[in-house]
Amino acid sequence: MSPSAPATTWTVTSWLGADPSVLDDDALLVGTRELGELRRLVEASLGSFAAEVKHRSRREDGFAGLAQRLGAGTPEKLVEQVSGVSKRESHTLVRVGELLTVDADPWLTAVGTGVASGRVSIEKADVIRNGLGAPNADVAADDLADAAQQLAALAPTLPVEKLAARARELRDELDAANVRDRHRAQRDKRYFTLVRRSDGMTRLDGLLDPESAEPYWAAYDAATSPRRGGPRFIDDQQRERAEKLVTDERTLGQIALDTFVDLLRIATETDPNRLLGARRHAVRVLVTDRDLRERTGAAYIGNHPDGVPLETADRHICDTGIAPIHFTDDGEPLRLGVTRRLFTSKQRDALAARDGGCRFPNCDRPASWCEAHHRIPWKEGGPTDTQDGVLLCRHHHMLIHDNHWTIERDPVHGFIAIPPRTVDPGQRPIPMPARSPVAARLRH
Incomplete structure (x- = not known):
């Protein structure tokens, strides 16, 4: 068939091996679209094969299982070896291929149907599956099925990143009670590594x-x-x-x-006893007044679609460089964070001189690593002054807010930390002595 023939006379498979340089614009775009559909159909079939490889490599079959018997160790490794795909692709093929089996999760039926028809790619199906998660006590399978159907319809026109974000958004809307758990799960995945290469360069990797x-x-x-x-x-x-x-x-x-x-x-190069700058790059924390008032729902950092716990918004309001933006029930910005709630550079220097670093018990982080915490939350009328400000490193600042610790003034130690009942049923106070050299002199 002549490559310059009208695009309507071509079949999907006849695009294979065609010379795109001789096609007109219409034929080029039609071929690109139909080859994309063909690729998705091939991936769907490959996913079905990968799922069957996993089925024949069940853990209970031991060395008699397909992957173990052939020395691959895992079904994903066997799929990688036999099909020539990457390690990441083999894992995705196995996961999504299971959506096409009779044992597939029923709430993901619409996604499996989309994969089988070639409308939903393997990669997009995987981000839908990961973003929606599984039913629990707060989210019914029927609600997840409705969300999956909506996402499967959006998949052909949305980029992978936006589809993944929309899937997580829908899960947050259905499961606001578990925003904290999902936020913690994301934090648990964070990491950063440095690797020296043989050519003298260093590779950075992280999440x-x-x-x-x-x-x-x-x-x-x-x-x-x-x-x-x-x-x-x-x-x-x-x-x-x-x-x-x-x-x-x-x-x-x-x-x-x-x-x-x-x-x-x-x-x-900053003096470790001096806080690093008075201002940092502004980060917007978006939250509705209703959610702050009723302690429901979630807050959002910048334009990131994943919700974070309200305690995270509370913690950020303590620190400089943060602009908390409250919204009324009709979606209008109600008020912006103002500098009055934030410690000035002189106040932060004074806190650094007094505290000497993080005051949480047994923490050795210097002042330059710390954030200024309002002992009494600013939104509850707490003053922005050094008498009620406490330096905490980021980790312990998060601990205080997220796990509902409290800090009280103490005539002996200056401040004491009161753990929640989940940590200590008796809520015995823990001294928070200052670490500065002058504070040590005053104690003697």
């Missing part, structure tokens, strides 16, 4: 949970936005900086890396 990632996104956007189509309406100083970045010989990735290296260098 950031939404809360940890937001300041990095803010810094990344600030450093690279002129090269990525930043705003047009800027002042002369910003315009000059933008023009320099646009003509910079470094790649976008090199600019980003150099920016983070500079930030790290500045941080490490």
Whole structure:
């Protein structure tokens, strides 16, 4: 068949081996679309085969199972070896292939149907499956089935990242009571590693949970936005900086890396007894007044679609560089965080001098690693003054808010921590002595 023939005369398989350079625009786009559908159909069949490989490699079959018998160890490894796909792809094929079996989770039937028809790719089916999760005491299988049907309909037109975000959004809407557990699960996945390569370079690898990632996104956007189509309406100083970045010989990735290296260098050169700067990259915490008042639902960090516990919003309101934005019930921004609730640079220096670092018992983090905590929450009328401010490292600041510890003033130690009943049924107070050299002198 002539490649220049009208696109309507082509069959899906006849696109295989065709020379795209001789096609007109219409034929090129039709071929691209139909080859994409063919690929999805092939992936669906491969997923079914992968699922059957797993079925014949059941753990209870031991060395008689297919994968063990052939020395592959796991069904995913066998699929990887036989089909030539990557390790990640083999795991995805096995997981999604199980949606096409008779034992598939019933709430994901619409997704399995979409995969089998070629409308939903294996990768998109996997993010739907991961995002929705499984039924529990608060979310019925029928509700998840409705969500899965909606996502399967959106899958052909949404990019993978947006589909994944929408799946998690729907789960949060159905399961607001478990936002805290999902937030904790995301934090448990975080990691960062440095690996020295044989050529002298160092590879960075890691995963950031939404809360940890937001300041990095803010810094990344600030450093690279002129090269990525930043705003047009800027002042002369910003315009000059933008023009320099646009003509910079470094790649976008090199600019980003150099920016983070500079930030790290500045941080490490800071006096450990002086808090690092008075302001940091602003991170927006979005929350409705109703949810704060009734302690229901979730807050959101920046534009990230995954909800975080309300305790996370409470904790961020304590710290500088955070702009809490409250919304009325009709969706209008009600009020913005103001500097009055935030400790000034002089106040933070005073806290650093007094506390000497994190005051949580047995913590050795220096003041430069700490955040200023309101002993009495600002939203409950707590004053922003050094008398009721306490330095806590990020980990212990999160612990205080998320696990409902309280801090009280004490005439001997200055402050004491009161654990929740889940930690100590007797809620025995724990001293929080200051770590500064002057405080140590005053105790003697």
